[in-house]
Amino acid sequence: MIKYRTKEWRGVPDAKILKIECSKETEKSVWINNGRHLKITDNEIYHDTWKEAYSHILTLANEHVIRVAAQLDKAHSLLNNIVDLKEE
Numbered sequence: 001m002i003k004y005r006t007k008e009w010r011g012v013p014d015a016k017i018l019k020i021e022c023s024k025e026t027e028k029s030v031w032i033n034n035g036r037h038l039k040i041t042d043n044e045i046y047h048d049t050w051k052e053a054y055s056h057i058l059t060l061a062n063e064h065v066i067r068v069a070a071q072l073d074k075a076h077s078l079l080n081n082i083v084d085l086k087e088e
Contacts, residue, residue: 004053
């Protein structure tokens with residue numbers, strides 16, 4: 001059977017979807033080359049379809065952009081506060 005693996009690190013997805021041949025599947029695990037892998041970990045998810053995998057990493061990437069944009073706004077605010085400092 002075929003599964004599609006996505007990886008992420010701290011909410012930032014890899015821009016890859018790997019097609020994986022699995023020999024066995026249970027509710028929580030897949031077997032690849034006779035090794036058991038959890039379907040969902042902190043860093044990897046095995047999806048049933050490419051479309052599910054794509055949707056997952058697209059959502060993660062959008063969320064990452066939102067977080068980084070908020071951090072950039074805070075950084076600009078800090079910079080502006082420093083630029084506006086006056087000697088007393």
